[in-house]
Amino acid sequence: MESSAKAVAHDFPPFFRVFEDGTVERLLGTETVPPTTDSFTGVQSKDVTISAETGVSARLFLPKTASSTHKLPLLIYVHGGAFSIESPFSPAYHSHVSSLVAEANVVALSIHYRRAPEHPLPIAYDDTWAAMKWAATHCRCNGPEAWLNDHVDFERVFVAGDSAGANIAHVMVRKAGDDGLEGVKIVGMVLVHPYFGNDRPDKLLDFVFPTISGPNDHRIYPNKDSNLSSLGCNRVLILVAERDWLNERGRTYYEALKQSGWGGTVEIVETEGEDHVFHLFNPNCDKALALLKQMASFFNQV
Known part of the structure; x- marks a missing residue:
């Protein structure tokens, strides 16, 4: 080539x-796949432009059960990929979020933020926050997207992500705790195999986040965040995998959150014998299906 x-x-x-x-x-x-209607689950999807100026967009997912008489929770999903690869339109992420929507009976907004290295951090944080604010403009049922106006209960919003996307998800919910998100109540957050920094040198991180403010930057090192108790939700689920090189970082986050004085509830669940984001590579295995059900159960708790 x-x-x-x-x-x-x-x-x-x-x-x-x-x-x-x-x-x-x-x-x-x-690789990308177009939006579609899933022939097995009936989940519909379509792509929406959030900002024509920046190119931020998203893929929306609507479950088969959606109706005008019963509003559903909103899942805001942030994909992983080292802040630099993948998208909501990748086959694995399209399939994963569609499966979550079918299993949990939620509406989902899967965000396409600008990626490093062309757009280094903190741009991905800024783009994801802009997408969340765009979603919030629908809270009075008069936003630009009918699916959000007609089908979402903005008192039941969840934020989730995997790997680097879990990092972004945390930063968003932490920012919501400080700044608020008008018209939206973030009930819970799910972090799947989350990427957070540690004390070892990380050349990739330094390259994709050249303006990082060192080992005390709480966007990457939340355990160093003296105001972690301001996290803007009431419930957190952390999913780790036994053989994942990021396992310890998820556990460190769990302990830091428990000790921060935050008033919510946090749970951590480990999948034995599996590696990083195994559920994306082998979505039909028993342990991936169990992970899917764990997430759906979390979204469906009252």
Whole structure:
């Protein structure tokens, strides 16, 4: 291919490489699928533009049971991929969120934030917050998107994400605790195999977040956040995998949140014998189906 003849300036396998002319080659997560109506579950999906100026968009999912007489919880989902690959339109994420919608009977907004390295952090945080504020404009049933106006109960909003997306999800709920999100009540947050920093050097993190304020930046290191008790929801579920290199970081977050003085309830569940985001690679295995049901049960708690 053409890129193989160009000089590589920065190489971060298996995610991306940057060439000396500034072009970026993503090594994973570039395949996309269109929105559709799932023939088995009846879940519908469509794509929406949130900001024409920045290009921030999302994929909306609506369960088969949706009606004008009974409003449903809203799941705001943030995909993973080292802040740099994948999207809501990737086959794995489209399938995962669609399955969550069918299992939990929720409406979902899966956010397409701008990705590093072309758009380094904190841009992904800013884009996701902009998408959440856009969603909140529908709380009085007069926003630009009919599915949100007609089918969402904004008193029952959940935020979830995996890996880097779980990091973004935390930052969003923490920001909601400080700044509020008018018309929206964030009931709970699910962090799946979350990425948070540790004390070891991380060249990829330094590259995708060049303005990070060091090891005390609580967006990456929430255990260093002296105001973690301000987290803007009442319930948190943390899912970790036994063989995941990020397992310890999820557990550190769990302990930090418990000790912060936050008044909510937090639970951590480990999947034995599995690796990082195994449920995306093997969604039909028994343990992936169990994870899906754990998340759906969390969303359905009163």
